[in-house]
Amino acid sequence: MTPGDKISTGGSGDLAHNPFVGLSASGLPAALPGAVPPRAATPPAPEKNRGRVDIIRETGNRAGKTVTVVTGFIGIGQPEKERLAKTMRAACGCGGTVKDGRIEIQGDQRETVAKILTQAGFRPVFAGG
Numbered sequence: 001m002t003p004g005d006k007i008s009t010g011g012s013g014d015l016a017h018n019p020f021v022g023l024s025a026s027g028l029p030a031a032l033p034g035a036v037p038p039r040a041a042t043p044p045a046p047e048k049n050r051g052r053v054d055i056i057r058e059t060g061n062r063a064g065k066t067v068t069v070v071t072g073f074i075g076i077g078q079p080e081k082e083r084l085a086k087t088m089r090a091a092c093g094c095g096g097t098v099k100d101g102r103i104e105i106q107g108d109q110r111e112t113v114a115k116i117l118t119q120a121g122f123r124p125v126f127a128g129g
Helices: 078-092 110-119
Strands: 052-058 067-071 096-099 102-106 123-126
Touching: 052 110, 067 110, 078 096, 078 102, 078 110, 110 123
Parallel strands: 052 123
Antiparallel strands: 052 067, 067 102, 096 102
């Protein structure tokens, strides 16, 4: 084969050969004696109820743009709100900020935001229109 030759990718020839066809599991033990079966990884359980938070969709005073606003946080500080906002921005693939104790996410992202808040132990409630 020279450097200018092309390899066909049509499924015939060398590419159609499966090197694992000749292998079988016969003769292999089912499990090692005394082996412990793997456990499923369980994430740490969030606190039962960290309180109700309202999820609001706003368009007023925003030049017609829709913004998802989360309000009503009790007992959490600015750093935790920033972490939640960062998680929401990443999950929604959009921008957002923490302003005046509220988390604002660009677009109508209420369902995704509600899932994130539920995982964090909050009780999200859709408020307003």
